[in-house]
Structures are given as C-alpha cells and as structure tokens.
Amino acid sequence: MQTKKTVTALALAFASTLAAANWPSQPIRLIVPYAPGGGNDSISRLVAKQLEEKLKVSVVVDNKGGANGTIGMNLLKQAKPDGYTLGTVPSGPFDVNPTLMGSVPYDPAKDFTYIGPMVKFPLFLAVSSSAGVKTLPELIAKAKAQPGHVTYSSAGIGNSTHLAGALLAHATGTQMTHVAYRGTGPAAVAVLSGEVTFTFGSGPSILEYVNSGKVIGLGVSELTRLETEAKTPTIAEQGVQGFEASSWAGIVAPAGLPPAIADKLTKALREVMENPAFRKQVTARGMVPLSGNGQDFEAMVKKDAQKWGKLITSANIKAE
CATH class of the missing domain: 3.40.190.150 (Bordetella uptake gene, domain 1)
Incomplete structure (x- = not known):
C-alpha cells in the first residue's frame, strides 16, 4: 500500500x-x-x-x-x-x-x-470646502457634536471607500451617515458639490481635486506617509491610532x-x-x-x- x-x-x-x-x-x-x-x-x-x-x-x-x-x-x-x-x-x-x-x-x-x-x-480622506472644517480633529468634533449630521459618500455598500468611513466612525466613537453612489466618480462629485461632508477616495479619483483646492485633504489611510504624497499626514498620526483602511x-x-x-x-x-x-x-x-x-x-x-x-x-x- x-x-x-x-x-x-x-x-x-x-x-x-x-x-x-x-x-x-x-x-x-x-x-x-x-x-x-x-x-x-x-x-x-x-x-x-x-x-x-x-x-x-x-x-x-x-x-x-x-x-x-x-x-x-x-x-x-x-x-x-x-x-x-x-x-x-x-x-x-x-x-x-x-x-x-x-x-x-x-x-x-x-x-x-x-x-x-x-x-x-491608499485612500485619501477629503472634506467638502463648504463643510466648515479644515482638519481631521475638527471633523471628528463636528461628528460628536452633531450625531448623524456628518455624511460620507462611497462607491457602494461594502466597497473599501464605504468601509473606510465606517471604520473611522467606529474608531472615533461617532455616528456618521453613509451615502452610497454608483462608483468612485459620483462619490467624489458628491463632495465637490457639498452633497456630503467627506469621502474616502483613491489617488486617481480624488487627488486632482485636493491639489486644485476644490476639496480639502485631511489625511491618508496608510500607517505611514506616502513617498509621493509626503505632505499628507496619516489619519493614525492625527489621533486615530492604528487606523488603516487601504x-x-x-x-x-x-x-x-x-x-x-x-x-x-x-x-x-x-x-x-x-x-x-x-x-x-x-x-x-x-x-x-x-x-x-x-x-x-x-x-x-x-x-x-x-x-x-x-x-x-x-x-x-x-x-x-
């Protein structure tokens, strides 16, 4: 045998x-x-x-x-x-x-x-210029002061852009409202127009708007800063310890x-x-x-x- x-x-x-x-x-x-x-x-x-x-x-x-x-x-x-x-x-x-x-x-x-x-x-957190916040701590403070009022767009339920927003809410003990769109493009436009407070977007979908000043970049979802975007702080270094959502x-x-x-x-x-x-x-x-x-x-x-x-x-x- x-x-x-x-x-x-x-x-x-x-x-x-x-x-x-x-x-x-x-x-x-x-x-x-x-x-x-x-x-x-x-x-x-x-x-x-x-x-x-x-x-x-x-x-x-x-x-x-x-x-x-x-x-x-x-x-x-x-x-x-x-x-x-x-x-x-x-x-x-x-x-x-x-x-x-x-x-x-x-x-x-x-x-x-x-x-x-x-x-x-990597995902970049970008906030609408009409949201009245310019830093991540300010965004979190607003979410705590107005539960459910802060909204974020995504490319769809279960998409990484959705889960990144859900993770941020969970990690900061806040209540944020998710709004799903059909793709990263519409999700980015929602922030541009002020329909939502913020979004998490990939470099190709959101960085051109950040660099042109149309939206405000608050952080990147990596644990360390990116070599190509060294000026953008990580979310983790701004007080949300261990945050990573790539x-x-x-x-x-x-x-x-x-x-x-x-x-x-x-x-x-x-x-x-x-x-x-x-x-x-x-x-x-x-x-x-x-x-x-x-x-x-x-x-x-x-x-x-x-x-x-x-x-x-x-x-x-x-x-x-």
Missing part, C-alpha cells in the same frame, strides 16, 4: 514538472471581476503587459463584473487549473463579501491557488494548479512588481506596489477578512 502511494505521488510530481516545462504555450486569460476602468482594471492591464514580456505569450484581460466581484471569482473557480486562466482578486470578493453577503459561491481558502500580491490602494489587489488561480506552474507565475509576478521602473510607474498612479509569494498574499487576505468581518458585524452593515 505504501509503495503504491509513493508511486502515485512520484507520478503526480512528474506530471506537474512536465506540465510546467511546457507552460505557457498558449494565451493566458486574466479575469478582472469588475467593469473596465478603475484601479483594479488599471493595475491588471499594466501587469498583464509586463507578464506578456516575461512569459512570451499573450495575457488577455477579461472583465467580468457584477455582485462586487463575486461573479468573476465564481467563474475563475470553475476554470481548469492549468495556468491558462487566472484572476485579479481585489479587496471585496475574498475579505468582505463572505461576511457582508452571508454566503458566496466559492471558498477563498479552498477554491483558489494564491499567486501573489500586486498593489495596495484596499489591495493580487493574482490567484483555480485550486489544483500544479505547484511548478504556480511557482513560475509567482516568480514572474515578483520580478514585475520588483522592477524599479515599473514600481515608479505604479506609484505615479497613486498605488503602492507590493511583492510576495502566494503564502504572503493569502495571509494578507485572511488578516483583512478578520478585520473587515469584525467591523461589518459590529456596525451591522448589510448588503442591499
């Missing part, structure tokens, strides 16, 4: 090595679980182009949006684990949806092979991907994300490049799932 198991294991190892030796020999499909446009689509296309140069085959981005990323991730789960169908997984489908929606048609821990992280998306994106494959192919993919992705010229290109777009292996990425996802799951439960956030 033991000999049979050993032979089987050796046969599987040989098959995996053979598959990796011939991989890739055809185009690779990269599923992005959101519509074209936005940070996740942007980084996916940038990385896909770099992977094409590394792997010498086409890497085709396939946008499959819907249900906050759930539809795209379910499609990836059902794909053949041969290295020719991959997926960009952003914050939401793995770390938010299971708690927010109650159930999803996949298991983040069992149905995927983690390849590695790509980027973090979203992220990485690459995964269906469960059962041969380890040798997974290793090739991880190596190629790390080389892309550690390239100085590419890192500069990414940071110029308001993103923070990340580098790591599949285990690093999976650990990051699990940590975030615990954090956001606790917040969603304690704040009684419900999907509509």
Whole structure:
C-alpha cells in the first residue's frame, strides 16, 4: 500500500514538472471581476503587459463584473487549473463579501491557488470646502457634536471607500451617515458639490481635486506617509491610532494548479512588481506596489477578512 502511494505521488510530481516545462504555450486569460476602468482594471492591464514580456505569450484581460466581484471569482473557480486562466482578486470578493453577503459561491481558502500580491490602494480622506472644517480633529468634533449630521459618500455598500468611513466612525466613537453612489466618480462629485461632508477616495479619483483646492485633504489611510504624497499626514498620526483602511489587489488561480506552474507565475509576478521602473510607474498612479509569494498574499487576505468581518458585524452593515 505504501509503495503504491509513493508511486502515485512520484507520478503526480512528474506530471506537474512536465506540465510546467511546457507552460505557457498558449494565451493566458486574466479575469478582472469588475467593469473596465478603475484601479483594479488599471493595475491588471499594466501587469498583464509586463507578464506578456516575461512569459512570451499573450495575457488577455477579461472583465467580468457584477455582485462586487463575486461573479468573476465564481467563474475563475470553475476554470481548469492549468495556468491558462487566472484572476485579479481585489479587496471585496475574498475579505468582505463572505461576511457582508452571508454566503458566496466559492471558498477563498479552498477554491483558489494564491499567486501573489500586486498593489495596495491608499485612500485619501477629503472634506467638502463648504463643510466648515479644515482638519481631521475638527471633523471628528463636528461628528460628536452633531450625531448623524456628518455624511460620507462611497462607491457602494461594502466597497473599501464605504468601509473606510465606517471604520473611522467606529474608531472615533461617532455616528456618521453613509451615502452610497454608483462608483468612485459620483462619490467624489458628491463632495465637490457639498452633497456630503467627506469621502474616502483613491489617488486617481480624488487627488486632482485636493491639489486644485476644490476639496480639502485631511489625511491618508496608510500607517505611514506616502513617498509621493509626503505632505499628507496619516489619519493614525492625527489621533486615530492604528487606523488603516487601504484596499489591495493580487493574482490567484483555480485550486489544483500544479505547484511548478504556480511557482513560475509567482516568480514572474515578483520580478514585475520588483522592477524599479515599473514600481515608479505604479506609484505615479497613486498605488503602492507590493511583492510576495502566494503564502504572503493569502495571509494578507485572511488578516483583512478578520478585520473587515469584525467591523461589518459590529456596525451591522448589510448588503442591499
């Protein structure tokens, strides 16, 4: 019996090595679980182009949006684990949806092979110029003095921009009113027009308004100041200790991907994300490049799932 198991294991190892030796020999499909446009689509296309140069085959981005990323991730789960169908997984489908929606048609821990992280998306807190506040302590004081009167916009329920606002309210013991919009663009316009008090936005969606003086930037959601926006203080250093609410994106494959192919993919992705010229290109777009292996990425996802799951439960956030 033991000999049979050993032979089987050796046969599987040989098959995996053979598959990796011939991989890739055809185009690779990269599923992005959101519509074209936005940070996740942007980084996916940038990385896909770099992977094409590394792997010498086409890497085709396939946008499959819907249900906050759930539809795209379910499609990836059902794909053949041969290295020719991959997926960009952003914050939401793995770390938010299971708690927010109650159930999803996949298991983040069992149905995927983690390849590695790509980027973090720092969020910037911007307040309307008509709100009557110019600092974060003033915003918090206003929220405490007028419970529910301070409002914040987001790109939708369960989006990172929503959860960042909910986390700020929770961390400061205040009551703030969430107003959901259809995307980061409308959420930013709501602050510009004074419809809401503030918003959390990614660099591409809000910094141009901050830099032009149309809205007032109060802080960034990272624990340390960003190299490209060093003048912007962190929310944590302004008294909200430990505040961090960035979203992220990485690459995964269906469960059962041969380890040798997974290793090739991880190596190629790390080389892309550690390239100085590419890192500069990414940071110029308001993103923070990340580098790591599949285990690093999976650990990051699990940590975030615990954090956001606790917040969603304690704040009684419900999907509509």
